[in-house]
Amino acid sequence: MKHFLLLAPLLIGAACRSAPQSNAPSTRMDPHSYAEPDRVRVTHLDLELTLDFESQTAAGQAALALDRRDPDAPVILDTLGLVIESVTGQDGGARTFELGPGDEGFGQPLTVELEPGDSVIRIRYRTTANSAALQWLAPEQTAGKEHPFLFTQGQAILTRSWIPLQDSPGVRISYAARIHAPEALTVVMSAEQLGRDGDGAFRFVLQQPIPPYLIALACGDIETRAISERCAVWAEPSVTGSAHSEFADTEAMIQSAEKLFGPYRWGRYDLIILPPAFPYGGMENPLLTFVTPTVLAGDRSLVSLVAHELAHSWSGNLVTNATWRDFWLNEGFTVYFEQRIMEEVYGKDRSDLEKLLAFEGLEREIAAAEPWATVLHLDLAGRHPDEGFSGIPYEKGALFLRRLEEIFGRETFDEFLRSWFDEHAFQSVTTATFEEFLAERLLARAPELAAKIDVHEWIHEPGLPADAPRPTSGAIAAVDAEVARWQAGTSPAELATSSWVTQQWLHFLEHLPEDMSAERMAALDTEFAFTESSNSEILCVWLELGIRHGYTASDARLERFLMTVGRRKFLQPLYKELVQTEAGTARARAIYARARPRYHAVSTGTLDGIVLGK
Ligand code: BES
Numbered sequence: 001m002k003h004f005l006l007l008a009p010l011l012i013g014a015a016c017r018s019a020p021q022s023n024a025p026s027t028r029m030d031p032h033s034y035a036e037p038d039r040v041r042v043t044h045l046d047l048e049l050t051l052d053f054e055s056q057t058a059a060g061q062a063a064l065a066l067d068r069r070d071p072d073a074p075v076i077l078d079t080l081g082l083v084i085e086s087v088t089g090q091d092g093g094a095r096t097f098e099l100g101p102g103d104e105g106f107g108q109p110l111t112v113e114l115e116p117g118d119s120v121i122r123i124r125y126r127t128t129a130n131s132a133a134l135q136w137l138a139p140e141q142t143a144g145k146e147h148p149f150l151f152t153q154g155q156a157i158l159t160r161s162w163i164p165l166q167d168s169p170g171v172r173i174s175y176a177a178r179i180h181a182p183e184a185l186t187v188v189m190s191a192e193q194l195g196r197d198g199d200g201a202f203r204f205v206l207q208q209p210i211p212p213y214l215i216a217l218a219c220g221d222i223e224t225r226a227i228s229e230r231c232a233v234w235a236e237p238s239v240t241g242s243a244h245s246e247f248a249d250t251e252a253m254i255q256s257a258e259k260l261f262g263p264y265r266w267g268r269y270d271l272i273i274l275p276p277a278f279p280y281g282g283m284e285n286p287l288l289t290f291v292t293p294t295v296l297a298g299d300r301s302l303v304s305l306v307a308h309e310l311a312h313s314w315s316g317n318l319v320t321n322a323t324w325r326d327f328w329l330n331e332g333f334t335v336y337f338e339q340r341i342m343e344e345v346y347g348k349d350r351s352d353l354e355k356l357l358a359f360e361g362l363e364r365e366i367a368a369a370e371p372w373a374t375v376l377h378l379d380l381a382g383r384h385p386d387e388g389f390s391g392i393p394y395e396k397g398a399l400f401l402r403r404l405e406e407i408f409g410r411e412t413f414d415e416f417l418r419s420w421f422d423e424h425a426f427q428s429v430t431t432a433t434f435e436e437f438l439a440e441r442l443l444a445r446a447p448e449l450a451a452k453i454d455v456h457e458w459i460h461e462p463g464l465p466a467d468a469p470r471p472t473s474g475a476i477a478a479v480d481a482e483v484a485r486w487q488a489g490t491s492p493a494e495l496a497t498s499s500w501v502t503q504q505w506l507h508f509l510e511h512l513p514e515d516m517s518a519e520r521m522a523a524l525d526t527e528f529a530f531t532e533s534s535n536s537e538i539l540c541v542w543l544e545l546g547i548r549h550g551y552t553a554s555d556a557r558l559e560r561f562l563m564t565v566g567r568r569k570f571l572q573p574l575y576k577e578l579v580q581t582e583a584g585t586a587r588a589r590a591i592y593a594r595a596r597p598r599y600h601a602v603s604t605g606t607l608d609g610i611v612l613g614k
């Protein structure tokens with residue numbers, strides 16, 4: 001343990017040569033963190049934890065290296081659902097600490113009084129059932145059904161629930177870890193793997209400074225299989241084969257991403273396929289993207305998710321939103337970048353198709369959202385970051401960049417983006433920083449082009465600006481024609497669908513008439529077997545229609561889906577649809593009572609409101 005701390009400054013020094021301004025003071029406090037990093041700032045974490053699946057706790061210690069800008073100030077950390085056992089200083093002596101008043105979402109500040117010589121403090125602690133980042137899975141929730149599984153989800157502000165630290169994306173740290181796990185289980189983290197110590201602990205180090213929400217861990221009966229020299233999949237043994245073939249294009253994606261926006265700066269790029277309880281589609285944990293198994297469609301039709309998480313290696317992990325108000329800088333840039341990678345690897349037709357589908361989704365979302373939530377630079381004062389989570393920062397953000405590309409030309413815009421990433425590498429940035437960079441490095445250089453866009457409207461006003469570039473896709477026009485024929489009485493078997501890809505089917509299902517009968521759904525199901533679809537995106541839309549139109553033949557499939565899948569993006573619309581009627585509400589509550597213990601806190605946080613009215 002100790003040698004890591006000695007090593008750490010050297011490692012940080014090495015990383016800093018290419019990242020001169022990392023850890024620059026944030027200009028503005030983060031409203032979602034209790035920390036005061038302008039006074040005392042955490043710069044490095046040394047973590048040692050033991051995972052106990054029986055008690056479902058992680059216990060051990062976090063040693064934090066401190067940059068004491070104000071020598072008289074205490075250090076203030078974020079915690080949520082942690083039991084703090086002791087705090088010691090550099091000399092090993094006890095330090096006075098206090099857990100302040102708590103908040104259900106933000107947790108409790110941990111204030112530690114420092115002695116003059118303290119450039120490191122050591123906190124002994126353990127997690128509790130309220131440690132919302134952690135999800136402990138029973139063997140039955142895994143593919144193998146034999147061993148338990150654990151994973152963490154840090155974004156946005158859950159890292160504080162398994163590690164006491166300054167949980168703000170503006171406070172970048174390097175980290176090292178030693179993790180003890182039961183025999184038979186393997187531990188992976190969002191870091192370089194250093195193998196196992198003599199005592200069996202798994203050892204990790206990440207030299208590049210990252211925001212705390214990117215610290216991640218998974219533990220289970222997992223194995224790895226190489227895709228290329230620097231890229232592999234991790235999965236439970238029964239999943240490895242299908243994951244390996246689904247994601248075989250990942251190396252090609254990395255190469256096209258590098259060609260577009262500069263070198264991949266993290267060494268390896270691995271994927272881990274988690275059990276279906278994982279609450280997100282994907283999470284861009286550095287060196288090790290976390291992925292839901294619901295993208296394993298068998299035909300690579302949902303791999304844009306990998307392009308997306310990979311793109312975060314630039315937009316998000318290299319250049320990070322400084323606060324959650326600036327979330328669109330992470331996600332909007334990433335969607336734009338994802339679509340460029342998809343175009344490069346799979347061609348323009350596929351990326352146009354995906355863009356159009358996303359655009360239609362955005363229009364629906366903006367129509368239903370409150371105006372504040374449709375602004376790119378979010379007003380999150382008094383709100384949990386999760387309240388700002390929607391498709392809007394993603395798609396509206398990407399459209400803004402696409403509009404800039406359209407005006408200034410691809411070559412100029414690519415060069416601009418590349419310098420944005422290069423010059424802000426390993427920094428956390430605000431929307432204002434981007435606006436300045438944009439004004440100076442793009443707009444001011446061609447005023448006659450700059451006059452074509454109202455940047456302020458795009459970033460600070462609600463709704464979708466009129467100049468948003470609407471994607472077009474011939475493949476979608478073909479689907480519209482078949483929907484019209486079906487409406488006019490053509491039978492499902494006679495529709496020209498044989499060459500359709502997933503996104504065309506999705507568009508088809510999303511454009512069926514509002515007043516469809518259960519009988520017509522049955523006829524479609526007989527021909528196309530939607531209820532048995534192994535494509536989770538298609539299945540989810542179909543199940544939603546089934547609830548809406550009283551198609552009871554899909555009931556059992558719906559229940560099975562809700563009992564196994566924990567991905568919030570799917571659960572949310574399904575439960576929402578169920579609670580539209582009284583009978584549906586009763587059904588939703590009955591299913592939820594059984595399923596809830598299988599969901600991650602991220603999902604129950606949203607679903608409790610929908611199903612239980614909490
Ligand atoms: N970083 C996000 C997931 C996230 C966002 C977690 C905010 C917590 C708070 C990730 O990159 C993401 O956007 N995942 C999407 C998939 C993507 C293809 C749009 C998801 O999980 O659905």
Ligand code: ZN
Pocket residue numbers: 308312330331334
């Ligand atoms: Zn993302």
